[in-house]
Amino acid sequence: MMRKPIIAGNWKMFKTFEEAIQFVDAVQDKLPTNDKVDAVVCAPALYLPTLVQVASESELAIGAQTMHFENEGAFTGEISPAQLASVDVDYVILGHSERREYYNETDEAINKKVAAALAHNIVPIICCGETLEEREAGTTEQKVAGQIKAALAGFDAQQVEHMVIAYEPIWAIGTGKTATADDANQVCGAIRAVIEELYNAETANAVRIQYGGSVKPDNIQELLTKEHIDGAFSGWSKLTARILLNIIGGGQQMPKKPVALIILDGFAFRDETFGNAVAQANKPNFDRYWSQYPHATLTAAEKLLDYLTAKWGI
Ligand SMILES: O=C[C@H](O)COP(=O)(O)O
Structure with missing residues (x-):
């Protein structure tokens, strides 16, 4: 906050x-x-x-x-x-x-x-x-x-x-x-x-x-x-x-309170819990940050994936 x-x-x-x-x-x-x-x-x-x-x-x-x-x-x-x-x-x-x-x-x-x-x-x-x-x-x-x-x-x-x-x-x-x-x-x-x-x-x-x-x-x-x-x-x-x-x-003019950019490689964000180890895992620290602090997710790979899919079919 x-x-x-x-x-x-x-x-x-x-x-x-x-x-x-x-x-x-x-x-x-x-x-x-x-x-x-x-x-x-x-x-x-x-x-x-x-x-x-x-x-x-x-x-x-x-x-x-x-x-x-x-x-x-x-x-x-x-x-x-x-x-x-x-x-x-x-x-x-x-x-x-x-x-x-x-x-x-x-x-x-x-x-x-x-x-x-x-x-x-x-x-x-x-x-x-x-x-x-x-x-x-x-x-x-x-x-x-x-x-x-x-x-x-x-x-x-x-x-x-x-x-x-x-x-x-x-x-x-x-x-x-x-x-x-x-x-x-x-x-x-x-x-x-x-x-x-x-x-x-x-x-x-x-x-x-x-x-x-x-x-x-x-x-x-x-x-x-x-x-x-x-x-x-x-x-x-x-x-x-x-x-x-x-x-x-x-x-x-104070520098803002700390902002964390957290890169969670392979950490999929999906609401569905079936087959979703991340959603089912016990991760109290992460859940606390997520519920108590303002946050946003950043999608960085989408355009690259589109490009690779179009070009190489992957
Ligand atoms: O009410 C203010 C404080 O007592 C601080 O006083 P000071 O700035 O003189 O150290």
Whole structure:
């Protein structure tokens, strides 16, 4: 399944109101007008209604950086999912490592927030990632699997396939140290395997998994060539409209996901099973590729055979 890349910029607590408007205006003005990539800017809550208006004529989506799970209540300083929905916010970041670390956001709260986002048709971008100590101890996949299982508890496959997951190794956030594309791909693949284990292969193949952590225009393309990485999450303090546009450009020009040309000499494709060893054979890998991925057959010999038959009667 081809997943549409999703590139998101997270401003964190940077930019004045004026800078925010100029940024979104510049991005939406030059945003590619094709459907090859989804682009999102996650801004401070204060700016959201204005930015939604500024971006309203373009495909640029506006997201929030966090929210409460309750629709309303005595929670001074918080923003509710109902409030975000009332100003047409499309996405919300949930469980960013900075929220987990500085604001004690727990797996349980994140799970409630995911439910609240879905209830208001806001797409949750669910963050997970390991510390340097956890990576060095070899427990990265265990850590992210635990975070993802907790965040997804109680949702069905149909709900999960529209969510976005952001794998962000904490040691790579804002440090200039990027996970290698292969390491990031391995963890994103492990996250996909968790979703397959919880649901099914179709759901796992539908969910988009971003990588975040010192993503720059010069590393985005390599990251996006990897099988399990479907986008990027960029949050560094000097993120400008031009840099985000370059990252988005990298996303849309990414080499396509791997395409396999499989030459199966003597492997006849016929629906009839009688006398058809290929149809009757137990070939789970081939059958899985055939049922799960877009495919086409290519007939390469027909004209030659016609020619030989006409000329030589064979
Ligand atoms: O939300 C985005 C991430 O925290 C990545 O931040 P960064 O691009 O500064 O490493």
